[in-house]
Amino acid sequence: MMNISKTAESAEMPVKTVRYYADIGLVEPSARSAAGYREYDEKAVRRLIFIRRSRAFGFSIEECRELLGLYSDENRSSADVKAIAKKRLIEIEKKQVELQALHKDLSHLVKTCQGDDKPNCPIIDYLG
Amino acid sequence: MMNISKTAESAEMPVKTVRYYADIGLVEPSARSAAGYREYDEKAVRRLIFIRRSRAFGFSIEECRELLGLYSDENRSSADVKAIAKKRLIEIEKKQVELQALHKDLSHLVKTCQGDDKPNCPIIDYLG
DNA sequence: CTTGACCTTCCAGTTACTGGAGGGATTATA
DNA sequence: TATAATCCCTCCAGTAACTGGAAGGTCAAG
Structure with a gap:
């Protein structure tokens, strides 16, 4: 479990962005510390990286949301x-x-x- | 002198946009009627058309403002x-x-x- | 025990409009 | 002349995807 600054560093994006993605329910923190700090596990970091790469292709946030859904769906169709x-x-x-x-x-x-x-x-x- | 809808039609842009350009001081109406309606003369319409064409090239509003300044400046340098x-x-x-x-x-x-x-x-x- | 570097939430601003509410003015018709 | 339709006005909110900053809580080091 990493705090938000380590997470942002691993995912290569600003802390503010990680927080923003949490706010809009795109990539939620895996947990919260006793003090209310966001905590992310490896899987969450991978999702953030996935988003960063998708955004680099110019996919909108909503498209990223769909792609992320397919990413974590073992039963997806590649056609989608x-x-x-x-x-x-x-x-x-x-x-x-x-x-x-x-x-x-x-x-x-x-x-x-x-x-x-x-x-x-x-x-x-x-x-x- | 034309009212805003005729003006918008002549300049080929939405009424809302003409109003917006007036709000931000880009192209102000030449006058106001007794009832407070915006009124535009030919010169103002030509300025609106100038803006529309500049925007089509992707110039930002601030760049349009500069270009418009040069457009109406007889002493401009083409270098600018x-x-x-x-x-x-x-x-x-x-x-x-x-x-x-x-x-x-x-x-x-x-x-x-x-x-x-x-x-x-x-x-x-x-x-x- | 204080300093500094974290973290939190919430609000505002960015670009260039666009949509809509609420209400006044003008014009056409009955 | 009354009324209905069609203008026009201002002001507020929302759009996309963040970014910056304020106010304040937390934590590790010295």
Whole structure:
């Protein structure tokens, strides 16, 4: 059993975040000390790491909750996991398309802007 | 002079947003009617459109505020505009790199996952 | 026995809106 | 002229996922 700062260190996330995840019922402490301190066991730490990695993929907290449920479900179907991941993948691809369009337009504008002390500016012209 | 709903329609944004921009002092109404209704002239509408286009590029409200200042400054230096745009461009590029890495890893995991009714799952394995 | 480093809870702030309540103003219709 | 529909107003709360800070309890070391 570890206190919250050791737990946060093991899971490589801020103490505040561990506390937040406990508050929203995502990863609850395994126990509380007599003084009311949160205590976490190895399993809880593994769940926190699972969340950190899921978050790094951009899964929302609610998606993390679902994934965590599947993680601890011995009878899960991989299809359920795959569906969530696929959804995220499509979001990523959508964002990529969006960013590519933005990049194309903005980089063109930046290239054509003189960037001197005169007011003439294709960027402003485009926006206005 | 237009009331807020005509203004919002002309600027192609929700009434709520026009009101919000007024609240934060981004684009203030040109006047108020006797009853206290917001009234906008053509110039104000053009400023709203400017904001909408800037927001579409992903500029933050504060950046929009700066850009709007430069837009209405006859003595601006295009270098100032370019600097803001460049900063945004770099953010976009950073995000693109990030998304590319996520896409690579996640698409690989999704591909290798069977997606059937069995619990075996490389996605879960990777996260756990 | 005090100091410092922990820990707790609770509240506020972040970004850029959005939804809704409660109530006044204007316009169209009967 | 009465009323109903459609505006408009302000203010408050909620969104996502934390983060910072205040006020105060706990614990180990010197």
